[in-house]
Amino acid sequence: MIYRFQVFVFFLLLGACSEKSNVANKEQVKEELQLPSWNEGATRSSILDFVKKTTTDGSADFVPVEDRIAVFDNDGTLWAEQPFYFQVAYALDYVKKEAPNHPDWAKDPVLKAAIEGDIQGVLGAGEKGLIEIVMKSHAGMTEDQFEDAVSSWIATAKHPQTGKAYNEMIYQPMLELLDYLRAHDYKTFIVSGGGIDFMRVWAEKAYGIPPYQVVGSSIKASYEVVDGEPQLMKIPELNFIDDKAGKPVGIHQHIGKKPILAVGNSDGDFQMLEYTTKQEGARLGIILHHTDSVREYAYDSLSPIGNLKRGLIEGPSRGWIIIDMAKDWSAIYPN
Amino acid sequence: MIYRFQVFVFFLLLGACSEKSNVANKEQVKEELQLPSWNEGATRSSILDFVKKTTTDGSADFVPVEDRIAVFDNDGTLWAEQPFYFQVAYALDYVKKEAPNHPDWAKDPVLKAAIEGDIQGVLGAGEKGLIEIVMKSHAGMTEDQFEDAVSSWIATAKHPQTGKAYNEMIYQPMLELLDYLRAHDYKTFIVSGGGIDFMRVWAEKAYGIPPYQVVGSSIKASYEVVDGEPQLMKIPELNFIDDKAGKPVGIHQHIGKKPILAVGNSDGDFQMLEYTTKQEGARLGIILHHTDSVREYAYDSLSPIGNLKRGLIEGPSRGWIIIDMAKDWSAIYPN
Numbered sequence: 001m002i003y004r005f006q007v008f009v010f011f012l013l014l015g016a017c018s019e020k021s022n023v024a025n026k027e028q029v030k031e032e033l034q035l036p037s038w039n040e041g042a043t044r045s046s047i048l049d050f051v052k053k054t055t056t057d058g059s060a061d062f063v064p065v066e067d068r069i070a071v072f073d074n075d076g077t078l079w080a081e082q083p084f085y086f087q088v089a090y091a092l093d094y095v096k097k098e099a100p101n102h103p104d105w106a107k108d109p110v111l112k113a114a115i116e117g118d119i120q121g122v123l124g125a126g127e128k129g130l131i132e133i134v135m136k137s138h139a140g141m142t143e144d145q146f147e148d149a150v151s152s153w154i155a156t157a158k159h160p161q162t163g164k165a166y167n168e169m170i171y172q173p174m175l176e177l178l179d180y181l182r183a184h185d186y187k188t189f190i191v192s193g194g195g196i197d198f199m200r201v202w203a204e205k206a207y208g209i210p211p212y213q214v215v216g217s218s219i220k221a222s223y224e225v226v227d228g229e230p231q232l233m234k235i236p237e238l239n240f241i242d243d244k245a246g247k248p249v250g251i252h253q254h255i256g257k258k259p260i261l262a263v264g265n266s267d268g269d270f271q272m273l274e275y276t277t278k279q280e281g282a283r284l285g286i287i288l289h290h291t292d293s294v295r296e297y298a299y300d301s302l303s304p305i306g307n308l309k310r311g312l313i314e315g316p317s318r319g320w321i322i323i324d325m326a327k328d329w330s331a332i333y334p335n
Numbered sequence: 336m337i338y339r340f341q342v343f344v345f346f347l348l349l350g351a352c353s354e355k356s357n358v359a360n361k362e363q364v365k366e367e368l369q370l371p372s373w374n375e376g377a378t379r380s381s382i383l384d385f386v387k388k389t390t391t392d393g394s395a396d397f398v399p400v401e402d403r404i405a406v407f408d409n410d411g412t413l414w415a416e417q418p419f420y421f422q423v424a425y426a427l428d429y430v431k432k433e434a435p436n437h438p439d440w441a442k443d444p445v446l447k448a449a450i451e452g453d454i455q456g457v458l459g460a461g462e463k464g465l466i467e468i469v470m471k472s473h474a475g476m477t478e479d480q481f482e483d484a485v486s487s488w489i490a491t492a493k494h495p496q497t498g499k500a501y502n503e504m505i506y507q508p509m510l511e512l513l514d515y516l517r518a519h520d521y522k523t524f525i526v527s528g529g530g531i532d533f534m535r536v537w538a539e540k541a542y543g544i545p546p547y548q549v550v551g552s553s554i555k556a557s558y559e560v561v562d563g564e565p566q567l568m569k570i571p572e573l574n575f576i577d578d579k580a581g582k583p584v585g586i587h588q589h590i591g592k593k594p595i596l597a598v599g600n601s602d603g604d605f606q607m608l609e610y611t612t613k614q615e616g617a618r619l620g621i622i623l624h625h626t627d628s629v630r631e632y633a634y635d636s637l638s639p640i641g642n643l644k645r646g647l648i649e650g651p652s653r654g655w656i657i658i659d660m661a662k663d664w665s666a667i668y669p670n
Contacts, residue, residue, distance in 0.1 A: 066545065143587055187547070200591040210401065211591030212522070212548070223583040223606055230610045232587045239588075248558040252478055252567045253574075254589060256535040256546030271558055275565045 033180045037173040037331040044328065046321050047177070050284045054260065055184040061282035065185045069257050071272060072174070073264040074192035074199060074216075076306040077288055078207060080169040082297045083161070084123065084305055087198050088130065090153050092122065094137035111136065131238075138195060139219055139236035146234055150201040164333070167206050172331045174288075177263075178207055186261070191215045191251055193243035193268055197234070215254040217242045247272035265290065266306040273311070273320060285320035287311050292326040370515060372508040372666040379663065381656050382512070385619045389595065390519045396617035400520045404592050406607060407509070408599040409527035409534060409551075411641040412623055413542060415504040417632045418496070419458065419640055422533050423465065425488050427457065429472035446471065466573075473530060474554055474571035481569055485536040499668070502541050507666045509623075512598075513542055521596070526550045526586055528578035528603055532569070550589040552577045582607035600625065601641040608646070608655060620655035622646045627661040 038044040053061040054068065075081040095105070095114040105111040110129040113121030122129050138146065154167050162169065178188050190199060190209055196216030203209045218239040224231050242250040248271055251259065262269070262276035265288040273285035289308065290299050301309040315322055323329070373379040388396040389403065410416040430440070430449040440446040445464040448456030457464050473481065489502050497504065513523050525534060525544055531551030538544045553574040559566050577585040583606055586594065597604070597611035600623040608620035624643065625634050636644035650657055658664070 066539065189547075196588070197591070204401065212524075212589065214591060218588060221584050221587050223580040223610065225609070228613075230583065230606075230613045232583055232610075245558040248565065248567055249556050252556050253531070253553060254547065256532070256549065271565075274560070275558065275567075278563075278565045 033176065033183050035173065035176045035180060037176055037329060039328055039330050041328060043321055043323055047284075047286070050261070050282065051181065051184050051186075054282050063260055063282065067257065067260065068181075068184070068186040069189065069255060069259040070181050070186045070261040071189045071191040071215075071251060071255075071259040071263070071276070072178070073266070073269045073272070074190050074194050074203075076265040076290065077263055077269070078170055078174050078190070079166070080159075080171075080296060081306050082299070084119070085194065086159075086166045086169075087194050088133070089157065089159075089166070090150060090198065091130075091133045091137040092117075092119065093153060093157060094149060095133055098136075105136070108132070134195075135219070135236040138198070139234045141234060143197065143221070143232040143234060146197060147201050150198055154202050167202050169333055170206050171288075171329075172334045173329045174263075175207065175334065178209070181261070182208070187213065189213045189215060189251075189255060189259070191242065191247055191262075191272060193217055193241070193247075195219075196242070215242060215250045217246075243268045245271045248275040251275070260284070262286070263288070264311070266308045267310050268307075270311055273315075274318075277318060277320065285315070285318065286323060287315050287320055288323045289325060291324050292329075292332070294326075295332045296325060298326075370508065370511050372511055372664060374663055374665050376663060378656055378658055382619075382621070385596070385617065386516065386519050386521075389617050398595055398617065402592065402595065403516075403519070403521040404524065404590060404594040405516050405521045405596040406524045406526040406550075406586060406590075406594040406598070406611070407513070408601070408604045408607070409525050409529050409538075411600040411625065412598055412604070413505055413509050413525070414501070415494075415506075415631060416641050417634070419454070420529065421494075421501045421504075422529050423468070424492065424494075424501070425485065425533065426465075426468045426472040427452075427454065428488060428492060429484060430468055433471075440471070443467070469530070470554070470571040473533070474569045476569060478532065478556070478567040478569060481532060482536050485533055489537050502537050504668055505541050506623075506664075507669045508664045509598075510542065510669065513544070516596070517543070522548065524548045524550060524586075524590060524594075526577065526582055526597075526607060528552055528576070528581075530554075531577070550577060550585045552581075578603045580606045583610040586610070595619070597621070598623070599646070601643045602645050603642075605646055605649075608650075609653075612653060612655065620650070620653065621658060622650050622655055623658045624660060626659050627664075627667070629661075630667045631660060633661075 034048065035044055053059045054063040056062060072078055075085050092114050095111060096117065099105050099115045106115060110122055110125045110132050114133055122133060157166060158164065159166055159169060181188055188209055190203060192199060194216050196214055196218045199216055200211040200214050203214055204211065220235050220237045220239045222233050222235055224233055240250065247269065258279055259276045260282065261284045262273045263286040264273055277283040277285040290297050292298060299306060300312060301307065369383065370379055388394045389398040391397060407413055410420050427449050430446060434440050434450045441450060445457055445460045445467050449468055457468060492501060493499065494501055494504060516523055523544055525538060527534060529551050531549055531553045534551055535546040535549050538549055539546065555570045555572045555574045557568050557570055559568055582604065593614055594611045595617065596619045597608045598621040599608055612618040612620040625632050627633060634641060635647060636642065
């Protein structure tokens, strides 16, 4: 601190104005943030080049601060998603925990499977089964009750394979990219197929992304005053599915500006990357390819979760960067 | 600038560290922003007191930066709304301008009234008539086409009574309050019954509120790729009405945090103020009462636009501040 202060005074004595020395200091911070967990190579340098050209005054590709919008998928892009979406793990744990208060649940085959920990039995019922579990664990309660349920789950639940807390299975290189973009005055948003309220509970702490910069799927809600107390009730009816062609719609409705940078990992993100990169001006699409069976998971076109096929085929000719996790990342999770 | 620079160096020479002098400088900026167009009195001092106690370190009512969420209604709160909502003026002008391209519109009585400038004929058809006009002027086009239409309207249209551009009929005292809150690290949001996309076109320039901090009513949208080009089409189907009990729902869906300060002017804002101020901790509700028939308009419980009755009756006992426009504001519009 003392050294920095001396450097600062030195700049002043040299006659530089305070604004210039602030800029110098900011540049230094930016350099320190240059993606340390990304291995040197084309992927890392393409990202750095894009950020540089869009944020350097006088560059042909300069983008004004108010248009620097970056959108990130969540499941499989900012945190892991195998062997099944972590939000499903929350839903299953919730149903199991609450079952003693709802004896009628045991009569329903999907809920019964969830209560007995028979994950295949739940997943075997397909989308309908999943929606049933989600509605039981996300609706019929106030926003505060839901927040409490997710908070206590994320603080205690462990991933069945790694034994880590779920919010420890976030990707260190992506945290660095988020920080790096924000240091260059980008606004960072999540645009995920996952539940908007589920993510908002822990995303600010995990990623530095506040609730109003989280876009996701949602159920309906209603406002009621019960015994004089206002309540926001979450009701068991789908409101919006923020996936595939829904992602550009979610961006339009929540952000109201076209992004210039989009990051995803599955074909559920294809339209978001297409919408972002087909606009005029400097634009970048990035796909995280899960290629690391040792440190994380290796999957793409055959996986039921995070299926990635079209993005791999068409991405390169569209100028999208494909991150090879095994090759491009020197770390996966934060220490 | 030179004087400020000298003051800055003086602080440094005194041995204050750079952080401290920045804080001093920031405090000075805050003082300069103290609501110059608000007359001295209970209204102004209650607002200043609230901001001070929620942002002063060590205060019993201190609120962390990430929870400093302020929500403002738009029509009648941030800009004028008489003799009818300005968005309706846009819709009527659009239908009139586009009518030559749509000969079939003249067969519809509501559209015909709009084309002929017969505003009473349109308003006489009630909500159904208004929705028809809104759908013709807000849907069936891409987001870019809509943005262009609103941009060129706001740049050229004039209010029938004042002759001012509509975006000149924003309230100077509210601009100062927005600035003052932001200088105290509040995030400022619009939560309006008006159209979200309509406001987003001009709100950033008018109020310093970016598109992703605008919440409003909306129609549906769909993502399509036409001749290889991605398009976001606005389709003529209601998506969400952000009014009355819809406002807390809109806040929940878009912001995902409970506000601590809410400002409105009509009973359409009642639930937003109730939701905000019934929470624990320091909370503030503010209602703008239009009492100035000379400089603006005087209306409340009898007005079809911006009807205010319950808020006036219950507001004071709920601790809400009622701004008396004629008495509390020394200026209405910016110079």
